[in-house]
Amino acid sequence: MSARPQMDHEMAIILNELLEMGARVEDAIRLAIKSLKEKDSALARKIIDDDQIIDDLEDAIRDKCIKFMARQQPLAGDLRMTISILQMIRDMERIGDHCEDISKYTLRLENEHYIKELIDIPRMAEMAAKMVKDSLDSFVGKDLKLARRVWKSDEEVDEIFRNINDELLDLMAKDPAKVKQSVMFTFIAAHIERIADYATNICEETVFAIEGDFHMEQIEEV
Amino acid sequence: MENASTKFEIDKLNLFYGSFQALIDIDMTIYTNKITALIGPSGCGKSTFIRTLNRMNDLILGVKTTGLVKFDEMDIYAVDYDVINLRKKVGMVFQKPNPFPKTIFENIVYGPKVHGEKNRDKLQEIVEKTLKEVALWEEVKDRLHKPALGLSGGQQQRLCIARCLAVEPEVILMDEPTSALDPVATSKIESLLEELVEKYTIVIVTHNMQQAGRVSDYTSFFLSGKVLETDKTEIIFSNPTNKKTEEYITGRFG
Numbered sequence: 001m002s003a004r005p006q007m008d009h010e011m012a013i014i015l016n017e018l019l020e021m022g023a024r025v026e027d028a029i030r031l032a033i034k035s036l037k038e039k040d041s042a043l044a045r046k047i048i049d050d051d052q053i054i055d056d057l058e059d060a061i062r063d064k065c066i067k068f069m070a071r072q073q074p075l076a077g078d079l080r081m082t083i084s085i086l087q088m089i090r091d092m093e094r095i096g097d098h099c100e101d102i103s104k105y106t107l108r109l110e111n112e113h114y115i116k117e118l119i120d121i122p123r124m125a126e127m128a129a130k131m132v133k134d135s136l137d138s139f140v141g142k143d144l145k146l147a148r149r150v151w152k153s154d155e156e157v158d159e160i161f162r163n164i165n166d167e168l169l170d171l172m173a174k175d176p177a178k179v180k181q182s183v184m185f186t187f188i189a190a191h192i193e194r195i196a197d198y199a200t201n202i203c204e205e206t207v208f209a210i211e212g213d214f215h216m217e218q219i220e221e222v
Numbered sequence: 223m224e225n226a227s228t229k230f231e232i233d234k235l236n237l238f239y240g241s242f243q244a245l246i247d248i249d250m251t252i253y254t255n256k257i258t259a260l261i262g263p264s265g266c267g268k269s270t271f272i273r274t275l276n277r278m279n280d281l282i283l284g285v286k287t288t289g290l291v292k293f294d295e296m297d298i299y300a301v302d303y304d305v306i307n308l309r310k311k312v313g314m315v316f317q318k319p320n321p322f323p324k325t326i327f328e329n330i331v332y333g334p335k336v337h338g339e340k341n342r343d344k345l346q347e348i349v350e351k352t353l354k355e356v357a358l359w360e361e362v363k364d365r366l367h368k369p370a371l372g373l374s375g376g377q378q379q380r381l382c383i384a385r386c387l388a389v390e391p392e393v394i395l396m397d398e399p400t401s402a403l404d405p406v407a408t409s410k411i412e413s414l415l416e417e418l419v420e421k422y423t424i425v426i427v428t429h430n431m432q433q434a435g436r437v438s439d440y441t442s443f444f445l446s447g448k449v450l451e452t453d454k455t456e457i458i459f460s461n462p463t464n465k466k467t468e469e470y471i472t473g474r475f476g
Contacts, residue, residue, distance in 0.1 A: 004474065080461070
């Protein structure tokens with residue numbers, strides 16, 4: 001339907017970079033947990049260093065969005081989409097920071113024997129990583145149902161987070177020697193919980209870009 | 223739509239140029255002291271529509287109009303309606319500045335004179351007042367008796383607006399008033415509109431989406447003789463209801 005090939009071309013470039021940023025963020029989540037689980041300090045350091053790439057992508061996409069607005073003067077759906085992208089890259093950049101923070105805990109724990117096997121934290125992280133991927137897919141594919149489903153799945157992440165908290169509190173209460181690690185694992189789980197929240201923000205941006213409002217609850221149940 | 227009072231109420235307006243129907247079942251409300259922008263592709267009926275508001279189409283042979291156009295609750299197409307008075311109350315500014323080939327002063331006093339004003343002091347007062355209203359006074363006060371055609375395009379257009387104001391209208395119709403002007407002159411006219419709307423009701427036809435977005439309170443989208451959507455301007459340009467409106471304002475067709 002397009003009579004504005006240049007505009008569509010510029011938007012396609014922005015969306016490509018958005019997906020690239022999304023893929024990097026998704027990798028960062030998985031690798032941060034892998035390095036934690038496997039006590040891979042080299043990998044943790046790489047995640048910390050590579051966060052700069054995510055930050056640079058945010059700057060590059062923001063810059064392209066500003067030029068896009070200045071030159072193409074998007075309106076209506078195009079305008080909402082551009083504004084949504086500007087919000088989403090902030091959230092994705094924050095997710096990158098959370099991965100960096102998790103990796104810093106990995107480095108602090110590198111010489112310690114873990115007080116417990118890590119099962120729920122990796123499971124929670126895997127869910128959060130998938131939420132980030134699916135939320136971006138819902139945006140690029142203009143898929144309201146997917147956005148709604150991802151948004152809703154945050155409840156499961158919250159549930160796992162509560163369970164992890166309870167379990168770690170229990171460990172702390174029983175054995176003071178486990179307090180240090182328990183606190184660190186609690187913080188790590190909290191970072192993952194925040195990551196999932198950012199994914200729900202991205203879903204809300206999808207709904208806003210398509211519908212013009214944030215009425216998540218009105219989208220038909222899937 | 224809100225608690226603004228109504229200046230024009232249009233109900234099932236149809237207009238034919240001979241056998242060609244240019245306007246189809248137009249329903250619209252034009253609010254007092256608001257700016258209403260009419261947008262739509264060329265040939266969609268915007269200009270025809272605003273010319274129905276002061277019955278300028280009467281001057282075109284073979285035009286037939288049906289439906290109701292009420293101005294201050296009076297049917298302007300009623301047989302006994304005073305058209306001369308209507309055109310005094312509903313002034314018009316066109317796309318290309320069209321001052322008379324006379325002096326600046328004579329351009330402005332032309333209307334008041336036609337309507338019987340002879341008092342020199344009064345005419346002088348009208349000239350100063352209207353030129354101040356369009357922010358042209360400081361630029362031309364020392365050459366009021368020089369030819370209007372010596373002014374720049376933007377100044378000429380502001381003079382035409384002043385000429386329109388000189389007969390004390392209630393409504394100003396503008397048919398693409400800045401499309402022949404550069405960005406600086408355009409922005410002067412646009413800021414002028416903001417001041418004028420305090421006293422007048424303004425209807426503006428524009429092909430410039432950004433202009434409609436910047437200046438108007440309400441926007442109506444015309445397509446093929448019909449009004450597809452009218453809403454507050456901020457809604458039309460951020461989240462229109464009609465898919466055709468969206469496609470037009472985002473430049474996907476038209």
